Amino acid sequence: MPETPEDLHEALATAVLELDEVLTADLCNKAVALGYDAWTTIEQGLIAGMNRAGKLFDEEEYFVPELLIASDAMYAGLGILRPHISQANTIHGRRVVIGVVQGDTHDIGKNLVRIMLEVAGFEVFDLGRDVPAQAFVDRAVEVNADVIALSTLMTTTMTQMSKVVSILEEGNIRHRFKVIVGGAPLSQQFSDRIGADGYAPKAAQAVQLARQLTGLVNAAA
């Protein structure tokens, strides 16, 4: 077992990366027992591990099953550490409304992006799947979202995405939201064509895109 908080964080990150939910939970319990700061443990351990898994996913070393199992480990650890978070954290408060567009119920990709956005500190409003275009807009207005994130796996439903952009334009509220799109059949050209603010081919890149578009990092970084 690791001897210092740093060792423990590293072991925890590795446990998440290596998809070991049992070890992740053990290490989180140990951090609590030793009185280590819960927030730092989440950040340096669980989230660091999930980010490493996300990186392997982007590099096509990990695929959907691996990323899902890594997130199970991360959430198991979060469940243990959350009650022990002491001070208010430096959450940036950016909000994302996310969902799979109408006509499509493939939601694995959307769920992966949601996980990675949560890991990056976004407050995520998940509308689920088969979501009508108007519902994205209504919810984004209601929660004063910064970003509307649209997902689809199917070529048949890609056009639902331009419908969301049109509704925003018709309501003269296009400027209030950044619209990002993702999904297997999409491309940057498609995003440009429908007037979205950005496209990301992979989950971690979607997070980077959301961070750029909401001013958390500068676009050139």
Add this chain to the structure above:
Amino acid sequence: MAGTSVTTDRRARLLRALAREPNDRPPVICTGGSMSGVPEEVVARSGYSLPEAHLDAAAMAGLALAAARLTGFESVGVPLCTTVEAEVFDVGINLGDAATEARIVQEPYERSADVARLPPGQRMQRGRVGITVEAVRILAATAGDLPIIGNLIGPVSVAASAVRPEAFFRELRTRPAEAHALIEHVVDFEAEFARALVAAGADVIVIHEDTATPALVGPKLFEQAVLPHLHRLTEAIKQTGARVLLHMCGSIERVEQQLDTLRCDGFIPDAAVSVHAFGCSHPQLAVVGNISTFLLHQGQPGQIASLGTRLAADGVHVVSPACGLASATPLANIVALTHAIAGESVP
């Protein structure tokens, strides 16, 4: 188009193309299933309606045939959706309408082991299996020289809709024996379904492995968990004498060589795949494709016609959309494609 000479018989032309035999020109087809050629405009002019045609054999066959007549596609295919097999495994379906495709709304199981094991014959009695087989039988009597295509959703994708997909893809790693047992069970049913489709008159069976793709599960898991089952299913279909095609969405780069081990006659790649390169590395497979369905929907007829002509020049054996057609796809765009391939001017 109708004629009696060998060259203009559309079934013979497709079968020659799939055998990679010399042809006067590539046929231009739309398979059905996940590549259903019935956008709104076609449905509106067909005299049939959706979702009703999903539920009635005569209407399903009638709409498929009307679609071929209206579009110029040189095949008829059923079913006109991707949900027939899922429904047989208790999945909740919304049959949609002409504007929105039939789709899965509720996956019933959390674990592979929870799915009841029914004999294939019993599953054949469920949902719209009988309607689909009957539609093929009607087409066999009504479609003349148009080749008939029966469509199956790939067994791993079906398993990943009976069990909630995220749970299922976890199980492929964490409880592989249970996940594999479910896929085996799906293959048993689908082999039976395919035999019934062929007995009813299907010339070609297309397997659409639309969810469990290499891009999603990765090359290693694809080799361990998807390929062996596809192998068994294609083997079973080949024994009926029908031709077998496989479609998978997304990149196939890292599994390309593995595809050669399947007993398929042809492959329908994603629009992003170079058909020329694919054809060169898989000389034993007919290359079917791969018109971007985004272009078909949003492009101009002229662009679509030239893409079709270019694909034909690049050596595709059969011209076809690469994936599912958006329901708002203009009929004029489809007609531009089919006429460009058939060498006719658009009226």
